[in-house]
Amino acid sequence: MANQGDEKKIVYDFRSIEEKWRKRWDESRIFQAPEKPDKKFYLLVMFAYPSGDIHMGHFRNYTLGDAVARFKMMNGYDVLHPFGWDAFGLPAENAAIKRGLHPNEWTLKNIQVSRDTLKKVGISFDWNREIASCLPDYYRWSQWIFLRMFEKGLAYRKQAKVNWCPTCNTVLANEQVINGLCERDDSPVEQRELEQWFLKITDYAERLNNSLDTMDGWPDSIRAIQKEWIGRSEGCEIVFKIDGSGEDLPIFTTRPDTVYGVTFMSIAPEAEILGKLSIPDEYKAAVDEYIEKAKRKTEVERAAGEDKDGVFTGCYAINPFDGSKIQLWVADYVLAGYGTGVVMAVPAHDQRDFEFARKYDIPIKVVIKTKDGVVLNSDKMTEAYTEYGEMVNSGEFDGTPGNKAIPETIKYTEKKGIGKAQINYRLRDWLISRQRYWGTPIPVIHCPKCGAVPVPDKDLPVILPEVENYLPKGRSPLADVPEFINVSCPTCGGDAKRDADTMDTFICSSWYFLRYLDPRNESEVFSKDAAKAWLPIDQYIGGAEHAVGHLIYFRFFTKFLKDIGLLDVEEPAARLYNHGMVNDEKGHKMSKTRGNVVSPIGLIENYGGDIARMAMFFKAPPNVPIDWTDDLVINMAKFVGNKFFPLVNNYDSDTKVDLKYYFNKDELTIDEFRMYVRLNQTIKQITHDVELFQFNTVIAALMKFLNEFKPEQLNQNLVNYSVLKLIQLIAPVAPCLAEEMWESCGQGYSVFQTDWPVFDPDAIVADTITVAVQVNGKLRGEIEVDSEADQETILTEAKSNDKVKTHLEGKSIVKEIYIKGRLVNLVVK
RNA sequence: GCGAAAGUGGCGGAAAUGGUAGACGCGCUGGAUUUAGGAUCCAGUCCUUCGCCGGGUGGGGGUUCGAGUCCCCCCUUUCGCACCA
Numbered sequence: 001m002a003n004q005g006d007e008k009k010i011v012y013d014f015r016s017i018e019e020k021w022r023k024r025w026d027e028s029r030i031f032q033a034p035e036k037p038d039k040k041f042y043l044l045v046m047f048a049y050p051s052g053d054i055h056m057g058h059f060r061n062y063t064l065g066d067a068v069a070r071f072k073m074m075n076g077y078d079v080l081h082p083f084g085w086d087a088f089g090l091p092a093e094n095a096a097i098k099r100g101l102h103p104n105e106w107t108l109k110n111i112q113v114s115r116d117t118l119k120k121v122g123i124s125f126d127w128n129r130e131i132a133s134c135l136p137d138y139y140r141w142s143q144w145i146f147l148r149m150f151e152k153g154l155a156y157r158k159q160a161k162v163n164w165c166p167t168c169n170t171v172l173a174n175e176q177v178i179n180g181l182c183e184r185d186d187s188p189v190e191q192r193e194l195e196q197w198f199l200k201i202t203d204y205a206e207r208l209n210n211s212l213d214t215m216d217g218w219p220d221s222i223r224a225i226q227k228e229w230i231g232r233s234e235g236c237e238i239v240f241k242i243d244g245s246g247e248d249l250p251i252f253t254t255r256p257d258t259v260y261g262v263t264f265m266s267i268a269p270e271a272e273i274l275g276k277l278s279i280p281d282e283y284k285a286a287v288d289e290y291i292e293k294a295k296r297k298t299e300v301e302r303a304a305g306e307d308k309d310g311v312f313t314g315c316y317a318i319n320p321f322d323g324s325k326i327q328l329w330v331a332d333y334v335l336a337g338y339g340t341g342v343v344m345a346v347p348a349h350d351q352r353d354f355e356f357a358r359k360y361d362i363p364i365k366v367v368i369k370t371k372d373g374v375v376l377n378s379d380k381m382t383e384a385y386t387e388y389g390e391m392v393n394s395g396e397f398d399g400t401p402g403n404k405a406i407p408e409t410i411k412y413t414e415k416k417g418i419g420k421a422q423i424n425y426r427l428r429d430w431l432i433s434r435q436r437y438w439g440t441p442i443p444v445i446h447c448p449k450c451g452a453v454p455v456p457d458k459d460l461p462v463i464l465p466e467v468e469n470y471l472p473k474g475r476s477p478l479a480d481v482p483e484f485i486n487v488s489c490p491t492c493g494g495d496a497k498r499d500a501d502t503m504d505t506f507i508c509s510s511w512y513f514l515r516y517l518d519p520r521n522e523s524e525v526f527s528k529d530a531a532k533a534w535l536p537i538d539q540y541i542g543g544a545e546h547a548v549g550h551l552i553y554f555r556f557f558t559k560f561l562k563d564i565g566l567l568d569v570e571e572p573a574a575r576l577y578n579h580g581m582v583n584d585e586k587g588h589k590m591s592k593t594r595g596n597v598v599s600p601i602g603l604i605e606n607y608g609g610d611i612a613r614m615a616m617f618f619k620a621p622p623n624v625p626i627d628w629t630d631d632l633v634i635n636m637a638k639f640v641g642n643k644f645f646p647l648v649n650n651y652d653s654d655t656k657v658d659l660k661y662y663f664n665k666d667e668l669t670i671d672e673f674r675m676y677v678r679l680n681q682t683i684k685q686i687t688h689d690v691e692l693f694q695f696n697t698v699i700a701a702l703m704k705f706l707n708e709f710k711p712e713q714l715n716q717n718l719v720n721y722s723v724l725k726l727i728q729l730i731a732p733v734a735p736c737l738a739e740e741m742w743e744s745c746g747q748g749y750s751v752f753q754t755d756w757p758v759f760d761p762d763a764i765v766a767d768t769i770t771v772a773v774q775v776n777g778k779l780r781g782e783i784e785v786d787s788e789a790d791q792e793t794i795l796t797e798a799k800s801n802d803k804v805k806t807h808l809e810g811k812s813i814v815k816e817i818y819i820k821g822r823l824v825n826l827v828v829k
Numbered sequence: 830g831c832g833a834a835a836g837u838g839g840c841g842g843a844a845a846u847g848g849u850a851g852a853c854g855c856g857c858u859g860g861a862u863u864u865a866g867g868a869u870c871c872a873g874u875c876c877u878u879c880g881c882c883g884g885g886u887g888g889g890g891g892u893u894c895g896a897g898u899c900c901c902c903c904c905u906u907u908c909g910c911a912c913c914a
Contacts, residue, residue, distance in 0.1 A: 701852090
C-alpha cells in the first residue's frame with residue numbers, strides 16, 4: 001500500500017495529472033455525441049441502481065465500456081456513450097425505510113454521490129444526456145408507452161393467482177421469483193388471487209424466440225437461457241368431450257401420436273373446466289378437499305412432491321379418436337397456467353403418467369413399438385417408453401412409422417375438426433403492477449361507470465405525490481392519499497379513483513436506451529430521426545444476471561415500438577457482452593454486511609484511476625470473475641512508474657516524426673529494423689485484442705514489447721516513433737496517462753482525436769524468419785531462413801540442421817510438410 | 830432430470846484459423862546493490878534429468894504428418910431452467 005506521505009513512492013503525480021485531464025475533457029466536450037453522426041457507434045452500459053456509491057463491479061463494467069468507447073473514437077466513430085440512473089424500485093425504497101429517509105431524498109443523494117465518483121473515474125460519458133427514471137420528465141414517457149400498450153390491448157387487468165412476497169408486501173413478476181423464493185429477500189412466495197396489471201408479452205413470444213436465431217452478436221449462453229425461458233413447444237390441441245354433458249375438454253400435447261394410449265386425464269386444481277364437471281356425490285367431498293389442500297400449498301411444496309398424487313372425480317371424458325371412456329382426475333402437478341390446464345395422460349409413454357397410473361391402478365396401454373419393433377407388455381414395464389416409434393393398437397393409424405406419426409395424427413384432428421396443430425410457450429404475461437410507493441404511477445383512472453379509463457396524454461405525467469407514510473402494508477400507499485386518488489373520470493366527469501399501484505421498475509429500464517437519444521424532448525418520447533440515426537445499439541455491456549428479465553423486456557419493448565411505427569429496428573442491441581464480477585481476495589462477493597468492500601475511490605486516491613483500471617484489465621479478460629487483491633494495483637503502479645511513464649524521458653521533442661507516413665526504414669540498422677518489426681507486431685496484436693475486449697493481453701503485449709525495447713541502442717527517430725505509437729495503443733486503457741505523455745511529447749490535445757495506429761504490413765514479414773523443424777510432429781530444431789526462400793531451400797536447410805540430423809539417422813523420410821513461414825515437419829520411418 | 834459454458838504450472842491467465850504449449854504477470858529460489866527495510870537489477874522456475882532423451886493441457890478412445898484446439902464416451906466444476914404434458 002502506497003504511503004501517501006512518502007513522496008518517493010509516488011511514481012508519477014497521478015492526482016494532478018488525472019484532475020487536469022478530466023477537466024480538459026469536460027471543457028472541450030470531447031465526449032459529447034453529435035445529433036447526426038456520420039459513422040455512428042452506440043455504446044451502452046447498463047445504467048446504475050443508485051443504492052449507495054458505485055462499487056468495484058460498476059468500476060469494472062464502466063471502465064471496460066470507457067476503453068471501448070475511446071478505442072472507437074480513435075477509429076473515427078462518432079461515439080454515443082450515455083449514462084443514467086435506474087432510480088425507482090424496491091431496493092431504494094427498502095434502504096430508505098431502513099434509514100428513516102424518504103426514498104426520493106435517499107435516491108437523489110445517491111445519484112449525486114455516484115455521479116461524482118464516476119466523474120472522478122473519468123469515464124467518457126456524455127453527461128449531457130444523463131437521465132434518471134424517477135424524474136417526472138422521464139417517467140412521463142414510461143406512462144405514455146404504457147398507454148400505447150393499453151390502447152393495443154397489450155396492457156390489461158386480470159384477476160389471477162399471482163406471486164406475493166410477504167416481506168416486500170407486494171406482488172412479483174415470474175422473473176423475480178427464484179425457486180419459489182423472492183429474489184430480493186428469499187421469502188417464500190405465496191400465491192394470492194388478485195386483480196393486477198399485465199403486459200401481454202406472450203403476444204411477442206414467437207418473435208422474441210425467432211429473432212434469437214439471428215442474434216449472433218449475443219453470447220450463446222444468453223440466447224440459450226432466453227430460448228428456454230420462452231419455451232417454445234410444438235404440438236397439437238385435441239378436443240376431448242366430457243362424458244354426459246358433451247362439453248369440450250381441450251388439451252395440449254406434444255405427443256398426439258400416443259393419443260390411443262390415453263387412459264386417464266389430469267386436471268389442475270385451479271382449472272376453470274372443473275366447474276363444468278358434474279361430480280357424483282360420492283366423490284365430491286374428496287375432490288373438494290384435495291383442491292383446497294392444493295391451493296394452500298406453495299409452489300415449492302407442490303413442486304417438491306416426489307410422489308405425484310391426485311384424486312378421481314368420478315367423471316369421464318371421451319377420446320375423439322376411438323370413443324373410449326377416459327377417467328378424469330384432479331392432480332396438483334398439472335399447471336393451470338400452461339396449455340389448457342388439462343393433461344392427456346399416456347402412462348405407457350410418459351414417465352410421470354406411468355408412475356401415477358401404477359400408484360392408482362389405472363390401465364396402461366402400449367401404443368408405440370420400440371426401436372426393435374417390439375410391442376412392450378404393459379404388465380412387465382418398469383418405466384415408460386418415451387421414444388418415438390411406429391404406432392400400434394391405434395386403430396387406422398397402426399403401422400404409421402415414427403417419423404410420420406405426429407404429422408399424420410395432427411392432420412387427422414384438423415380434418416375431423418377435433419383439434420389443430422399448436423405451438424405453446426412457457427413465457428407468461430408480465431405482471432407489472434406493484435403495491436409500493438417508489439415507482440411510476442399507473443396512468444389509469446377507475447370509474448364506476450366507464451371502467452378503467454386511460455389518463456389522456458395531455459394530462460401526463462401523473463405525478464408521484466409526496467406522501468408522509470410510504471411504508472408497504474399490503475396495498476399501495478398511494479391508495480391512502482385522497483388528493484391523489486380522488487379524481488373525476490376523464491370520460492364522463494363523474495367521481496372516480498386513480499389506480500393506486502406503481503409499475504415494476506423493469507418498465508423504466510425497458511426503454512431507457514431510447515430516451516438517451518433525445519433526452520430533453522418535451523413533446524415526444526424520442527424523435528424518430530434520432531432513433532433512426534443511432535439504433536441499433538452497437539455494443540451493450542452488462543451483467544448476465546439480467547438474462548431472463550431486462551434483456552427480454554427491452555427486446556419486447558423494441559418490437560412493440562417498431563409495431564407502432566416509432567422504430568425501424570426489430571432488435572435493440574446488435575452485440576452484447578457480459579462482464580464478470582469483482583469479488584474480494586477470498587472469492588467472496590463484496591458486500592457491506594461482510595465489510596469487504598474495496599472502494600474505487602480509495603484506489604483512485606492512492607494509486608490513480610489509470611493504475612486501478614490497468615490492474616483490473618490485466619488480471620483477466622473482462623468476462624471472467626476476478627478476486628481483487630491490492631497487490632494487483634501495487635504491481636501495476638510499479639510497472640507504470642518504472643517502465644511505461646519514463647518512456648517520455650527518452651523522447652526527443654526536437655525530432656520531428658510524421659506518424660502518418662511510413663517510417664524511413666532504409667536508415668535502420670538490422671537491430672533497429674528488428675525492433676521496428678516488433679513494434680508493428682505489437683500494433684497488430686493490440687488492435688486485434690482490443691477488438692475482442694481482451695485487455696489483459698493488450699497490457700501483456702505492451703510489457704513484452706518494453707522488455708525488448710532498448711532506447712539507448714536505437715536511433716532517436718525510431719524511439720520517438722515507437723513511443724508515440726505505444727502511447728496511442730495504451731490510451732483506451734490508461735487515458736489520463738496517455739494524454740499526459742502525449743502532451744509531454746509535444747503532440748498537443750487530444751490523443752483521442754488521433755487515428756488509431758495501423759501496422760506496416762511490410763514490417764510484419766521480416767527479412768529472415770525462424771522456421772520450426774519437427775520430426776514426426778516433435779520439435780527438433782529451428783532454422784533461420786530468408787523470408788523469400790522457396791520450399792526446397794528450406795527443406796534442404798531443415799534436413800541439414802545438426803539437431804534434426806540426429807533424429808533422421810538411420811531412418812528414411814516418407815513425407816515432408818512445409819507450412820509457409822512457420823514450420824517444417826519431416827515424417828520418418 | 831434438461832440446457833449452456835468450462836477443465837492448461839504453486840496462482841491469475843497466454844496460445845487468432847489444427848502447426849514451436851505455458852506468452853505476460855504474481856509467487857517462489859539464488860545472486861547483485863543497499864546501514865536496514867522497502868525498492869531496483871541479473872539469473873532460474875511444467876515434471877523428470879547434471880545434460881541429452883522422455884513425459885505433459887481432467888480421464889479414455891479416434892481423425893491427422895501434426896490435436897489444448899476437431900469427433901465419440903466418461904468424470905468434475907460453474908451457471909441457467911427445473912413437474913411445461
